[in-house]
Amino acid sequence: MKRVVVGLSGGVDSSVAAYLLQQQGYEVIGLFMKNWHDDSVTISNDCPWLEDSNDALLVAEKLGIPFQTVDLSEEYKEKIVDYMFNEYEKGRTPNPDVLCNREIKFDVFMKIAMSLGADYVATGHYCRKSEIEVNGETVYQLQAGADNNKDQSYFLCQLSQQQLAKALFPIGELTKPEVREIAAEMELVTAEKKDSQGLCFIGKVRLPEFLQQKLQPKDGVIVQIDAADPIYNQDTTEVGSPEEELISSSNKTLYSPTMGKVVGKHQGAHYFTVGQRKGLNVGGTKEALFVIATDVDTNTIYTGMGAQHPGLFRSALFVEQSEVHWIREDLRLHNGQTREVMARIRYRQPLQKATLHQLENGMYISFDEPQSAITEGQFVAWHEGEELLGSGVIS
Template structure:
């Protein structure tokens, strides 16, 4: 069977993914990615990396598999956080979760797994993959939605290329979330009742304005309605992006464009 490195996040999904691979007879290694450890921007210290790491370690001990922590915080800051800042500064809403999968989990993390002899990496994503043979291109991989329509995460993996997909396993893709929790309870895993993670990938629930103000320059601006009417005299420019709901208006407003020069009307 294959040697598989599982990205143990400290959550129930990756825990059960590791357990299922063991049941299938694979050699399984648990690896926790330490990608963020600045708790100054998290809400009530939620999603602290050390708690997640401890839970991942306890799961590995329960399953009897090797466990290690890999520090990718520098790469995460360079590839994800700085990208976020740049997008918000340009007035665009970024999607760090999609980028995190492409650049961190299935690039840097995948490379680290390959260096220790892994055949595949596995995660706790709710998605599936299939493979077909093309007469000209050989084996082709398709990313499919997970069986659970309420938890499908295939969108967040939409930028994986063929090489990345060829090395990826998604063991819980055929399960519903309640089935995953039932399996964790059956195995006595510490993560069985743990709440799902929320917020920014590997950072958790953050005070986004405070997070952005670490680097972005806040400047005043105007929201111009169509026709040209000043709806809001001033707002924090760096915190509003295209397509983002403007909650400070009495009625719903969305940003259609940004930076278009419009003359002031008295």
């Protein structure tokens, strides 16, 4: 019997994952990760870890599997929370859930599981794993979940071959309603439980308050840039080399406060992200204002009116070489190579037609259609068919 450690989160997905593995004849152990101590920044009644660990325990008892809680809050603070503060301070928008999978669930947690003699670690992610042989070696593939509506492969876009080798995703072939049905049949306490929102294992966080622990509020202005501003009509007929074109179309537009009118005040540019609409507290515009750029050096937020404002769109992005990650190492591009893929720049975004261009200093990704709110610090992931091939941090 192979031994599997399941990360029981107290939700329905991981509960059913544990049950299915048991049905498949694995020896199953349930572990709950406690990753957070500070209740002052969580909306406490929304996702208290106590209730979750209790539900995880009840599921383990129902299935008759061993259960324990592991406290990873120190590692979580160091690898996820400190990273988040750092990124926000630089004016970037991190994705803690992607990091949490790479650094916590499939690293720190996986090592604990292996120390318990586990052969695999399993989670309740909606994605699938398959394997093929390339040049006589086993290569693992990360595939989208069967439930289009719930596919979570994006959150695992930073996993390595070594991590995938030891991972199992038992519910990847199921839809959410099927998972709930199994949980109800088994009378699991989590069958009707709502999906958790917010940060991986922390729950819902009031982000500005969370960030204010480290990043002091400071007053700045909100500037509105007109959609007809000449900066959007720059003559691009002088076509340079393909490389220069990529650089130019992936570059951010640079704004200065004199280019627009001051329409409001804010408490800190690092609390805002490109594409954000809520929380600006500026009224009296015909359409909603969207953040089109932030400048943490001058503490200025630039906005544009309406979801089609030209300041929101770019047709390419850049990933620094050190941030380019291939799950499929055997498909890694070399300097000068290109590849047509389908890509997304955020979770749940429909896949977009794109081309990868590998250059010496990193990878440019150009899109067939301009993309709204390309955000520094977020992950871009690229696919071929159902398979996620790799990802990178948008720079």
